[in-house]
Amino acid sequence: MFEGDLATLSTPDLLESAAEHHAEENRSAARLIEHAQIFADRHHPSACSPRPGRRSWEGRERSVVLGGDGCPEIAEFAPAEFGVMLGISPRVAADYLGQALALRHRFPFTWARVQAGEATPWRARLLTTTCIKLSEEAARYVDQRVAPILDTITPYRLDKIIKAAKFHADPEGARAEAEEKARERGVFVAHSDEHGSKTIYARAASGAVIRFDATIASIADALKILGDTRDLNTRRADALGIIADPAYTAELLLQARELPANTPTASPADTEPPTAPSAGDLLTDPVEPAWDDEADRDAPHPSDTDLHDPLDTPLTAPLDPAWPEPHVPTEPGEPLDPDARRALHTRLAEIKHKAHTNPTTRAGADRPGRRLRPGKTEIYVHLTDHTLATGDGVLRAETLGPLLASQLTELVGHGPYVVKPVIDLNEAISVDAYEIPDRIRERVKLVHPVELFPYGSRETHRTMDIDHIQPYDPLGPPGQTNTQNLAPLGRFTHRVKTHARGWNVHRLNYKTLEWTTPHGFTFQVTPTGTHRVPPPGRTPDPP
Template structure:
């Protein structure tokens, strides 16, 4: 496209953009209405058939919308989400917010349909009201209809008021449970291209003060010893110093039942999986244009430079665990239904994640499904095993979702209404062209 040939003035360009925003908003509102209509046609009465939200890898059993909203079919929802092109968890949350508004927040839903409230704002409100009982949610809906737009802080206070007013037992339980929500998360599955991860934490205020003081003290010491990095960088590196000081200790544990004393070896533990290709062995040759100086950290599912790997392995007191080479093309079946660890490892390294359309769940957290059931002659072999998370394993087993292995690592899925999705190393691709809702067209 030659951008220089566009002769529209800025005024005309902005006018076209404004019109585009209106068209996009209208399409989104229609999507809301269509999803609400879909929900009325896919209501179930049994909790076992209902779609529920997911917290991490655990199915909470909590419906995707709040109390008083209808339960919708879990398996039919999978097809809707696939058609919408959303991820399984994100799609469930999105549809749940629309159902929350349509049934429990009628004033909010009407404001969206009439164009008085942006859908994304309504989704935020639905997230806050989802845990409320029906009476509290109705109170929030009435208050927002009466006062119009409010800021997020005011909205959160309004929700808290609703909880205290209409669900005092829950309010008190939440107050007492607050200190049970302390956590420290090191996001090792989200490593970036520079070998960095994010650390999130909510800690006791006194503990937070001590950590802050310890990091400052070590950062100052690093500066005096010649580290000319910024204070923030020195504080970050000091956190690793504190951790390695703990890892350098010989830790003893006593089994209370047997009395056995176990000594835990000091230092960092590294299991190194080297993925070898026809270019890997020549990656040290700077003159070779096909050299491949890139590794991959399986846990983080990210490319890592060879220099970064060397730096990690050279850390003091590091133990390296060496495993035999795994040939992913190897196909040696076993007679039993149970899957040996060596075969599971091959399948996980081949597919990396759940093979249902758009599902990001890591293969290490999935079941391995026999593509051809074992009871029907299907072998327990990498060529007949496919990683599916528990939810999508159930969909394949108990609903009309089906897949066919096209090639190793490539799967053709068919939805209950005959929509087709090709899942492979490059992601998910919908194969069906858009169709008219009118069968006569």
């Protein structure tokens, strides 16, 4: 490792030195775990005098098992001294000792990769914490499934893979845990702040939240059609007050839907706003800031941050953020002037009055048989033929991750639904145009559930950018817009590929993209994660 003046290094050598120091940090962390294991061995009850018992008596020391089923007992008070030497609390020290023991006794494959420098120690510790309730046998199953990919994907994706492996290893435990979590659901309202705003936090079934969000979005869109020029998030907040009145909500949505046909001379406030700029317009703006409202939608989730986790930081943070990240994209807006505000309030008051005096959502003389239908949502579910035939097993619902088959009913709900035909993703289709039709966009999204940038973590969604890997040539051959020449990218990573100097990407095969950084470092993105390609002359790492 280079220990001199870093300012004298070239940029490639500086980056290589940073990688070497990071590897050295991991080696030190692995050695610290070994210290913890030997320390725990020396504080096994059989080695202590007097020997701790299995039950506490008058506050005396007892034997405890840290790390889960299969780990040896340890004297209860031992972590306190270990923690003092490391400058951490006894509780954090006990957790750390438990993680160290679990790696050796419950996750031997992962521990072997940590010792070999092929897995980051804090990720391995996180794995043991996530699986602490599993039996020793179930933990070994998860260990075999997860150990090979522990360091090739981001924590956000790793969490979902661990979750699926836990479901496979212990389905009964997964059902019990799901029932326990269901009992924690609720809607919680905080006290008003000094500005008169309240915060509401809801934990409910995924299907219920999705349908609620769809209704909120519909009301926000209706307010915009009726002349509300404020930004999207502000209109969504106002929608909470509207949705509390079902009759008002129905009348508002119906009038907004019929407004263009019923208003021959609409005022400027009632006209449909200009369309948002396309992805191409945003990507070619030379003065676009590095992070803007649109890009923030694809900003890294707290769970995507791939940093060393210090001992005194709870390891549950990457998996259970204190507050969920809002995934609501915003849009430019402007405050309403007093006249526009009064006009809008008058309009809304008239709609609310009509909703309760002459409801139009029921059959009547003016609209016989008209009823407002709820908005539609789409859910993509990936499952095996065995799960489809038996109704039992693990499936993957896009944007939600692994689910038990029994949870699908709750997700879909009891309303009417349509099951669409299965899409054959092996079929390559193309068009002779730059624009990407929905049928191709849908296939690309289904084939690649995560963006194809190195260590990309953003799951593909309906509005994610789809990029031509080989740039589209208007004078080139037909069929350039095809499922094999397209890749999903987040807005920020798309801009990096398009505008940052020195980035190159090409497809090695149908499932692999190879990226080269400005200073010549190469990475391959495959369905199993991101893998660095060693420079010429260096022996590649074993698979």
